[in-house]
Amino acid sequence: MAELHAEAVHRHEAPKGFIWKYVFSLDHKVIGKQYYFLALLAVVVGMVLSWLIRVRMVWPSARIPGLDKLSPVGAPGGVMTPEYYLSLLTLHGTLMIFFVLTTAPQSGFGNYFLPLQIGAEDMAFPRLNMLSFWTTFVGLAVLLSTFFVTDGPPISGWTAYPPLSAVGSAAGPGEGLGQDLWVISIAIFCIGALLGALNFIATTLDLRTRGMKLMRMPLTCWAWFVTAVLGLLSFAVLFGACVLLLLDRVGGTSFFTPGGLIVSDKIIPHTGGSPLLWQHLFWFFGHPEVYIAILPGMGITSHILSCFSRKPIFGYKVMAASLMTIGFLSFTVWGHHMFVSGMSPYSGFTFSIFTMAIGVPSAIKTFNWLGTLWGGKLRFTSAMLFSIGFVSLFVTGGLSGIFLAQPAVDSYLHATYFVVGHFHMVMGVAAIFGMFAGTYFWFPKILKPLIPVHEFMTISALITGAAQFIFLFNLFWSMFKGEKASTNPWEATSLEWTVPSPPPFDNFGGKHPVVYHGAYEYGVPGAEKDYIMQDSPVKITAS
Amino acid sequence: MASREAMRVPAAGVNEAPATESVWSGGVSPYAVSSKKLGMWLFIVSDAITFSALLMAYSYVRVASAHWPMPFEWPSILNATVMTGVLLSSSLTMVMAVRAAKMANRKAAVGWLLATMLGGIAFDVLHLREWGGLIEEGVRLFKNPWGTPLFGASFFGLTGLHMTHVTVGVVYLGVVAAGFAKSKFTSDDVEVSGLYWHFVDLVWMFIFPLVYLMSAKQA
Amino acid sequence: MALAIAVVVALITVISVAIVVLKVWWMPLDISTHGPAIDHQMNLTLIFTGIIFILAQLGLAWFVWKYRDRGDGRKAIYSHGHGMLEATWTAMAAVLFIGLNLMGYRMWAEMYFRGAPPDALRVQVLGQQFAWYFRYPGPDGQFGPTHVEKVNDASGNFYGIDRERDPGSKDDIVTATLAVPVNRPVELVLLAKDVTHDFYVRELRIQQDMVPGMQIPVHFTATKTGRFEIACNQLCGLGHYKMRAFLEVMSEEDFQKWLQNMAAQQ
């Protein structure tokens, strides 16, 4: 067994040449950054789309100079048509859910820091890792290509409910080639996500360094691990569903299309399928997906709150257990998206019970975050500010879910702005806050310099979306011009802070660190400093 | 940093020693298998779920359809049974290949691998022949002569996905055989490919009764 | 900094609570017999979650301010957690959430498990891109069969009715407005012609998807007369935002008059 592990050391040498070093790199740190920047691109596009959505909603006949050049059909003369609005909506959702929320916190930060935090040289399967990034990249390229299709991008929303998404261009503009490309893009994304998830699980299980018991792992690793399990199980289902939808669209099958449909006076030659089947398959993926988006943010928040409270995380075991509980329950609640779908009302009741149950581990997390702050010695770094913001947002967003989990109340609120507000609060803004927190926390490790903190910027970033560009500017400015950071500027305890910034190619200089403590030994009474690193063999007497 | 130095300090006089009392304490693979094998297991879990999704969809539309065709007469069932036999035998030859590989008998292992590939190819050929027959009878993805069009859709969808797996498997085994012959791959790689092959075989054991036996013509 | 965050969080809390308490955005008028129960459950949920919201947010603000690093050499409390405390709030959350759910269950059962009373007025509701059509059975109380090949929007045969051959269809009345009598049970049978639509009347507190290939019944009794919007609440294509019709709740007398008038126009 020990031999197996020794095999892992120096499996690959530092690559030479630009392409192998930066483009088709096998280094988890490079791939992590690639994922991060892919998500950054997607989030900028997605954000611009959301601005257009807002503009169309408030000033329907507003003329946007130049938009007609980009989309002559969707915005003739620069004025957006109703169908263009739906395209924007569809692509905003798809980009944000898949290529931002699934990509940055998990594949971006996770790739970079999972091996570092568990004391490994790299992920378990570096080649597979590279392959999953480029698969994801192709998925994004295919999705963005729908902008340039004659009929315009798809208009059936990010959930792509059939029959609208299944019957082809009779159902409206964008339902031809645009929708085909959407399905293909998502199927490709599924493959990338599956390969990535497989890699994360194998890495977490197999490559922990000596002494890194599961219960000593930073909570970020727990979050990435649980997220990967969710990804492995849920994207497999979505992939199957996409195959069936594509068959319906191009193969003439009728999995999701019942007989007797008349779309725009045209009798549709399908028969025998069920639109609800898609909803079941989609939400079986879709609800775990919500947690795929938010769990890494929870992990990052826990990690940072503990570090900057200079206190151990409150109830580590419960925190890890609640991550697993949320993960498990997330597979039992998909039906709460379908209370009004025509599904049997009896199953609606069952799904509602499970959905309420998922509120319990979520509540535990909130209370434990507050417990971590309690009696701490709070340092208000940028990362800390975003983590506190995360907690506040999660409380608000989470509580609004209590309404939607009750079928009778949901039948009133379903598909209204209440729901839009709910999920934007939780997996939109809170998850993005998690990403901001991670970026500020780890930036000095990734690219040496510290991002300068400007309170003004932080507050304005909270208030307005446009301020995000200040963030982008700051990020790139700091990348090239910023001050150098030391190895452990935050006085944090986990293993990534034991290596130089940026970490060398093989992370730990060809040796495995040895872990003696859990990840949150802050403020230990009697210790020399107010933190004890995981690889420090110092004795902890207090408990 | 001091802690970086500490990394190299032996763990003497330490209260909480880096325990190796449990396989979960880090530094070893808890399942006592190589990461590659674990990866293949994880792939199988995920792939099994994709197949389950399709089988779920198949059951869903079958239950929801009033008249599900049951057209398979005994020659079809016989053909499918022979296919099942071929696939099962190829699992056996795969076991032999893994055994030979573990015993470092490269020649025998490659031979058994080739036999397994042959089994896979034979399965594909028999299957395609059957597809041809059905297509000739008028079965398409979107229609068939007997009843609900979803029969053809789910038949071709499920068996098509499985056939893709068999075909990919044959190529995969070929790569492994070639690599193993040249000592580029270890016996572990042969074993991992064996896992995949057995999985493909196992999936067929679900498809065979669900798609064929349950659609056999009732006398 | 600590003060700034504490103030921001506290302000957000106060403003959010004020919006609810002052009913800045509040539920629209309720015109159904089952609506008060839903509104009650909603209020109950608002109160419970509101208390947790206030405690959690203000707690956060308070902790952030109180435990800031004042540079006075104070050490953070070294604690890995408190088992009893965690067990307590886990249990409390579980009881609260599951309890709330069970309380809402009766309403759900009332709305969906129990069918409409036999004397209910039955109306077929058809959703299509992007309009609503309603079909009343006429004096015979029978809906005739529909024929896919007879559907022709341009000539007004939205349902595919054959008035000449099917005796059940002869007196069927198809309208573009849903009129119902007040204080009388109504059962709607929801149908979709092309893609999935959703029948949503806020004032009725009713929302139900209309799924192609399915006939989904909903029932209600309206308690107030007036004109209310029926909105499609499921993305159904480029004209989704304009897919609407009106629900007119009338006195029994007006309703009969209206129905006769509509029958004359068929």
Added chain:
Amino acid sequence: MNKQKLPFSLLIVPLLLLPSCGGKKTEVSEQPSEAPSGAQPTPIDQSTVAAITGKVVFQGVKPKLARIMMDQDPVCVQKHSGAVYPEDGEMNSNGTLPNVFVYVKEGAEKYTFSAPTDPVVLDQNGCVYKPHVLGIQVGQDLHIISSDPTTHNIHPMPKNNREWNESQGPGAAPLEKKFARSEIMIPVKCNQHPWMRAYVGVTKNPFFSVTGSDGTFTIKGLPPGDYTIEAWTATYGTQEQKVTVGSKETKTLDFTFKPS
């Protein structure tokens, strides 16, 4: 500058360029594939051309049409003072049929024609298409305008041409479209007002006519020869007649439809 940083910014550059190079693909107009792009139009001796005229009669009881219900869109209701009835199946008071598309089905293949430069206009007024039936040549411009202060969408559902579906808001610029291949008839629908319907006949030659409120049609400028003339109706099917016209001749051709 750190070497490690540069490549990632480079990675993004091609992606940012994507929109700028792809934008040109979304041209609205379709290149007419059957239009005489290279071929010169056949010269026709205008001094010999003949004409066909006639009327389309309906034999039978006047069909009962259901009233169009425009309740959903007040804008549509306001534009009409009385009840509105469908134009499909409608009959003129003199017993003739309006909206019959009469065209040369066979016999004109040997001639090629260039598309006229003046566009055909389809108006949306009172949530009704004006005209209900129209003819257009392959490659000729179709201008779709809206006189309604509401949003329409125009959705031709061809079998032989490309299907499209676009919204047109109040006061929006006219949609300018072309049809690339001949097709009899392309139904046009507005999904936001499902009763709205127009039919477009796309022909390779200019020999077509639509009957009006008097039920008559006239096809002018025909070179002498043998032709098959078809009369198309939305509800009562089609009929065709063979006809031979001589130089400068004006032939009379009547069609009679019965309830289907």
